[in-house]
Amino acid sequence: MMSSLxxxxxxxxxxxxxxxxxxxxxDEAMDRLSKIAISLHCWQGxxxxxxxxxxGLSGGGIMATGAYPGKARTPDELRADIDxxxxxxxxxxxxxxxxxxxxxxxKVERNELEAGHFTAWIDWAKANGxxxxxxxTFFSHPKxxxxxxxxxxxxxxxxxxxxxxxxxxxxGAAMGKALGTPCVTNLWIPDGSKDIPADRKGxxxxxxxxxxxxxxxxxxxxxxxxxxxxxxxxxxxESYVVGSHEFYLAYAIENKTxxxxxxxxxxxxxxxxxxxxxxxxFLDEILxxxxxxxxxxxxxxxxxxxxxRAIAQxxxxxxxxxxxxxxxxxxxxxxNRIAAWVIGxxxxxxxxLIALLEPSEKLRRMELHGDYTGRLAMQExxxxxxxxxxxxxxxxxxxxxxxxxxxxxxxxxxxxVTKLR
Numbered sequence: 001m002m003s004s005l006x007x008x009x010x011x012x013x014x015x016x017x018x019x020x021x022x023x024x025x026x027d028e029a030m031d032r033l034s035k036i037a038i039s040l041h042c043w044q045g046x047x048x049x050x051x052x053x054x055x056g057l058s059g060g061g062i063m064a065t066g067a068y069p070g071k072a073r074t075p076d077e078l079r080a081d082i083d084x085x086x087x088x089x090x091x092x093x094x095x096x097x098x099x100x101x102x103x104x105x106x107k108v109e110r111n112e113l114e115a116g117h118f119t120a121w122i123d124w125a126k127a128n129g130x131x132x133x134x135x136x137t138f139f140s141h142p143k144x145x146x147x148x149x150x151x152x153x154x155x156x157x158x159x160x161x162x163x164x165x166x167x168x169x170x171x172g173a174a175m176g177k178a179l180g181t182p183c184v185t186n187l188w189i190p191d192g193s194k195d196i197p198a199d200r201k202g203x204x205x206x207x208x209x210x211x212x213x214x215x216x217x218x219x220x221x222x223x224x225x226x227x228x229x230x231x232x233x234x235x236x237x238e239s240y241v242v243g244s245h246e247f248y249l250a251y252a253i254e255n256k257t258x259x260x261x262x263x264x265x266x267x268x269x270x271x272x273x274x275x276x277x278x279x280x281x282f283l284d285e286i287l288x289x290x291x292x293x294x295x296x297x298x299x300x301x302x303x304x305x306x307x308x309r310a311i312a313q314x315x316x317x318x319x320x321x322x323x324x325x326x327x328x329x330x331x332x333x334x335x336n337r338i339a340a341w342v343i344g345x346x347x348x349x350x351x352x353l354i355a356l357l358e359p360s361e362k363l364r365r366m367e368l369h370g371d372y373t374g375r376l377a378m379q380e381x382x383x384x385x386x387x388x389x390x391x392x393x394x395x396x397x398x399x400x401x402x403x404x405x406x407x408x409x410x411x412x413x414x415x416x417v418t419k420l421r
Contacts (some may be wrong), residue, residue, distance in 0.1 A: 008402055012393035015386035022359050022382070029356035030394045032321070038348055039094040039133045039184070039327035042101055044341050045081045046072040047333045050100030050137070062139050062190075063235070065297075066334025070418025075103050077421070079124050084413050085341035088406040090398035091349060094130055094181075096327045097121060099168055100137040110137060111163035115174035122178050131181035133327060136168040138189040150210035151191045151203035151242045158210060161189075165214040169224060176223035184287055184325050186260050187214070188229035192237025203242045211251060225325070227287040228252055229260035232267055234298075253282050262289035262329060263311070264298025273310035277318050289329035290348055299330040302344035304351060312351035317360050338418075339410050346406075353394065354387050 012026075019026045043050075047064035049071070072078035078101075086093060099110060102117040115122070125132050138149045138161060146152065149161040165187060172185030191203065215226060230245040231237075245266070252259040259279055263272045272288070279286060290311070292300040302308060315324050328348065332340050359378070366375040392402035401409065 004402075005396065008389070008392045008396055011386070011389040015389035015393075018385055019357055019390070022378070022385070023362055024357050024359050026357060026390050029353065030390065030397065032356055033349065033353050033394065034091055034398065036321060036326070036349075036352060037092060037094050037131065038089075038345055039096040039131075039325065040082065040085065040341060040345060041096045041328050041330070042078060042082065043098055044328075044331050044344075045078045045337050047337075048098075048331050050098065051075060051103060051106070052100055053106050064331040064333040066332060068333055068335055068337065070414065070421050071333070071337060073421060075101070075120060079121075080417070081338055082341075083128075084410075085338045085345070088342045088400060088409060089345045089349070090395050090400040092129065093345070094133060094327075095121075095125060096133040096135065096329075098135045098137050099164070099171070100140075110141065111160050111167060113164075113167050113171060115171045118171060118175070122175055125175075125179055131179050131183070132175045133184040133186070133325075134168060134172040134175060135186045135188065136165050138164070138187075144190070147193065147236055148191045148203065148242075149189045150214075151189070151207040153202070153206070158206060162210050162213050165210075166217070169214065169217070169219060169226065173219045173224040182222060182225045184225045184227055184258065184327070186227040186229055186287060186289075187211075188231070188260070188262075189243055190234060190237060191243060192234065192241040193239050194236050195239050197240045200240060204247055207242050207247070208251065211255075215255060215257070225258055225285065225287075227258035227260045227325075229262060229265075229287075229289065231262065231265040232270075235296075249279060256284065258285050258287045258325070259283055260287040260289055262291060262298070263307070264289075264291040264293035264300075264329070266293075268293060268295065271307055271310065273307060273314050276311070276314040276320065276324070280318060280320055280323065285323045285325065287325045287327065289327050290344075291328070291330040299332075301330050301332050301335070301340045302328060302347050304347045308347060308351045309354055312348075312355040313358065316352070316355035316358070317364075336410060336414060336418075338413065339407065342406055342410065350387075350391055353391060357385070357387060357390060358382060 016026045048062050072081050102113055103120055104117040143157050143160050152158040169185055172183040176183035228248045230243055230248040231241050261272050290302055292302050294300050328344055395402040
């Protein structure tokens with residue numbers, strides 16, 4: 001009986017030939033894919049709890065639903081869970097960390113955090129050859145209870161959050177220096193109004209002032225890449241969000257920061273895939289936070305949806321792979337948390353592989369010559385080419401289980417580790 005490995009190799013050889021017939025070198029596609037790093041978000045592993053207190057965070061419009069057993073309770077448990085997830089994901093990837101995951105014993109205020117409070121994370125990343133990205137934590141804090149942080153009319157509160165953002169930039173720069181790869185340090189605030197505000201102008205002017213103060217210190221891009229993240233609405237800010245898409249797009253263009261586009265931060269009928277080439281025409285680089293919006297909830301586990309495939313296509317077709325930083329941002333406490341990481345990240349990588357297996361130059365030529373019939377026919381034929389055989393082969397190339405075999409390992413880890421917590 002043919003072994004599983006031999007079956008995968010045989011299927012790949014047939015797929016390689018099929019793709020060659022349409023002008024695609026599948027070996028080159030896999031090689032390009034192996035160089036793309038996805039930034040895994042640490043907060044999937046503990047339901048956005050952090051380590052500021054034993055109770056974790058609460059309030060502030062951030063909520064993971066579900067009560068699946070076995071969430072990480074300590075930094076070591078979280079790092080072990082991330083290691084397990086990464087061992088089941090092909091490629092070499094990064095970690096995206098929030099300021100609330102500092103190891104400071106809950107005794108340091110957010111505006112007093114230092115790189116030393118993240119030494120264990122940096123050492124862990126360095127030992128595993130991983131880059132890191134970073135985020136300020138502007139929610140679930142007494143000074144965020146009003147719904148306003150960097151745009152607060154209370155000067156004391158505004159100053160506190162400016163100081164927090166400044167120390168986060170310093171921490172991100174230290175991470176970038178220590179790991180030899182720029183740390184994308186993202187800024188997202190929940191500021192907004194539940195009901196119709198009387199003054200939309202004032203908070204936005206204060207936010208601009210805060211951002212100018214935060215980014216006043218120049219830090220080399222070899223260590224730090226600043227990003228600002230927009231949102232349409234959220235819990236408690238249904239009528240007005242200070243940091244809207246238009247606000248941050250204008251700010252990013254004027255101040256040469258990265259713009260963070262979160263796929264769950266727009267209207268349900270709006271797609272990020274169509275925005276990429278528009279903003280990249282004016283920006284050097286962008287950050288993507290890839291999630292899956294379902295009605296009110298913007299943070300479902302990523303699946304291989306049409307929109308995810310369209311996002312990957314835009315990145316590849318536009319030759320943006322070196323200019324787009326891809327991170328994930330979802331949290332589901334209703335299913336196995338490690339499985340959620342693996343499903344979401346593998347789907348993101350699958351979408352990129354599908355895009356890399358597309359004869360994009362041939363499609364562009366058809367379009368330029370007005371051959372829309374040929375373009376549509378080719379696009380539809382591509383959907384039934386044996387992408388799955390290439391994916392399975394890529395997985396074994398990267399020493400990762402192919403197919404759904406990874407779930408067995410997650411189950412074993414659950415029985416031996418997470419169920420005992």
